[in-house]
Amino acid sequence: xxxxxxxxxxxxxxxxxxxxxxxxxxxxxxxxxxxxxxxxxxxxxxxxxxxxxxxxxxxxxxxxxxxxxxxxxxxxxxxxxxxxxxxxxxxxxxxxxxxxxxxxxxxxxxxxxxxxxxxxxxxxxxxxxxxxxxxxxxxxxxxxxxxxxxxxxxxxxxxxxxxxxxxxxxxxxxxxxxxxxxxxxxxxxxxxxxxxxxxxxxxxxxxxxx
Numbered sequence: 001x002x003x004x005x006x007x008x009x010x011x012x013x014x015x016x017x018x019x020x021x022x023x024x025x026x027x028x029x030x031x032x033x034x035x036x037x038x039x040x041x042x043x044x045x046x047x048x049x050x051x052x053x054x055x056x057x058x059x060x061x062x063x064x065x066x067x068x069x070x071x072x073x074x075x076x077x078x079x080x081x082x083x084x085x086x087x088x089x090x091x092x093x094x095x096x097x098x099x100x101x102x103x104x105x106x107x108x109x110x111x112x113x114x115x116x117x118x119x120x121x122x123x124x125x126x127x128x129x130x131x132x133x134x135x136x137x138x139x140x141x142x143x144x145x146x147x148x149x150x151x152x153x154x155x156x157x158x159x160x161x162x163x164x165x166x167x168x169x170x171x172x173x174x175x176x177x178x179x180x181x182x183x184x185x186x187x188x189x190x191x192x193x194x195x196x197x198x199x200x201x202x203x204x205x206x207x208x209x210x
Contacts, residue, residue, distance in 0.1 A: 003192065004146040008044040008051070013103070013123055016042070019194040020104025020121060026200065028108040030116040037085040037118045038072030038180075040106075040187050041095065043142055044126040051142040052187065053093065053130065054172075054180070058138045067208070068176045070183060071095075072117070081105065085120035093140055094131030097122055106186050109179050109200050112209035119183045121191055147171045148188045154181065154202075164203035178204040 006012055045051040057067050071092045075084040082102055090096050106119040130140050148169070155175065156165040167182050168175040176184070182199040189197035 003149045003188070006050040006145050007048045008042065008126060009048070012050055016121065016191045017103050019191050023104070023106070023190050023196065025105055026107040026198065028110055028116045028200070033110060033116040034114055035075040035081070035118070036073060036115045037075055037081040037088065037120055038070040038183060039085040039089045040119055040121045040183065040191075041071060041089060041124045042122065043124040043128050045142045045144055048126065050145045052145065052184065053124070054141050054143055054176070055093065055132070055137045056139040058134065058136060068180055070180055081118035082120055085122065089122070092133050092136050094133065095124060095128050097124060097128070101125075103191070106183065106190055107198060107200055109182055111179050112204050117179055117183070119186070121187065141172060143171055145188070145192065148184070153188070154185045159203070159206065161206055162203045164201055166205055167199070167202035177208060178202050
């Protein structure tokens, strides 16, 4: 299925909703990990092209400074993953979105840095304005789904430190790594294509283990 012609319209929203509703996601036991949530925010790009949002973290942060990331962060006490994803989206990129725009959840992804991340797919629509919070976000990018259409998606490589393949995605003139790359790849496979592809076995590069 080609992603190059996908528009941010009711047909795409309905397809994603149906695919996520039928998907039996994997939830991880997080008793020894801190819980976090990230948002796969679907917005319109040029000519109403379907896009997702990715950010570049500010270099001033104490953890994962300068890395590519989806809007998101730690789940506060008493919050659900969905509530945390929407709160972090508002705090980081200035988008106030209600729970009615949540399309569904994908597999939890445990990280090397001690978190288990729940990805929340959210429909932002055509008129959602984004403003970066300079304390956390250096840049915001709307990335067309078409970048996930290449034959090299995903890019897998081996490292001596792990027997699991390291996943990355080529976009924005660089390579985005797991956990962000794993979550975005599952967005393509599950929400767009309707596949049951799992990604929690993919590894992160060593620099992201801290």
